[in-house]
Amino acid sequence: MKLQPKALLFDLNGTMIDDMQFHTKAWHQILNEDLGATLSYEEVKGHMYGKNSEVLARIFGKEHFPEDRVTEISFEKERRYQKAYFEHLKLINGLDDVLERAHQHGIKMAVGSAAIPFNIDFVLDNLNIRQYFGAVVSADDVTESKPDPETFVKAAQLLGIDPADCVVLEDAPKGVEAARNAGMQCVVLTTTHEKDEFSAYDNILCFITDYTDPKVKELF
Structure with a gap:
């Protein structure tokens, strides 16, 4: 992988x-x-x-x-x-390490979410992680929501990275579909949905329960 x-x-x-x-x-x-x-x-x-x-x-x-x-x-x-x-606000286990290691490796990062800025700011600022993200795409920044690819395509454009060179991290089938529609591979967290709910998608690299999973390190 x-x-x-x-x-x-x-x-x-x-x-x-x-x-x-x-x-x-x-x-x-x-x-x-x-x-x-x-x-x-x-x-x-x-x-x-x-x-x-x-x-x-x-x-x-x-x-x-x-x-x-x-x-x-x-x-x-x-x-x-x-x-x-x-x-209860905290990052999913292991994500703090992933953000820092990706940053050290020169991998660009963005948030692509259907949340409104009010909620994205709530997370990025209270957890003090805004500095890791070169772009943030919210509900207010797109015309069409996931599974339309607009959210992820716009994030890639803002970072200046070709969609084929991006990996999306998602927890929802509609998000995985949006990544596929954008021509992107996906890592799926099983925080919200079960594996069998993603059977229709062929762009999934792996499933993880959190970011301590050894498979995450294979991305770098």
Whole structure:
């Protein structure tokens, strides 16, 4: 698997931090208690990809809420998520070492996430890791969310690296599909989804539970 990529492109939630249950809980509360949906926890979990506006559109239909209300709901959801998750905020095991070793090897790095800047800043600044990333692509920076390749293609462009020389780190099938659509190989963390949920994709280098896995070192 030794590829010696020129760039590593990281998804954020579930990939750099193991926080997806906190997002799901926040959405479950807002969707059901505030907005009147009747979704189970598992049903909400199935919607945990893409922009917040896209989550609302999938559940309630497009244009159900005016744009200013979507923004209001989005920030309230993130406020609740951050309040609940803050005391648990930490990098997934071994990632601090991976970031430093990649930096020492001259490998460029970027964040490519469907999160809004409010949440990306919450992670990068509270964990003091912003200096490792030459580019950050958020929900606000793209027209189309994953599985569209725009997020990862834009990250590669900002770093000045050819897509074929990038390796994506992801935890979600839609993210792996986005990487494939961008012509990129992928390392999958099994923090959120099981291996069998990725059977449709042929661009997966390996599965890991965290960054202490010896397979990660083979990337350098």
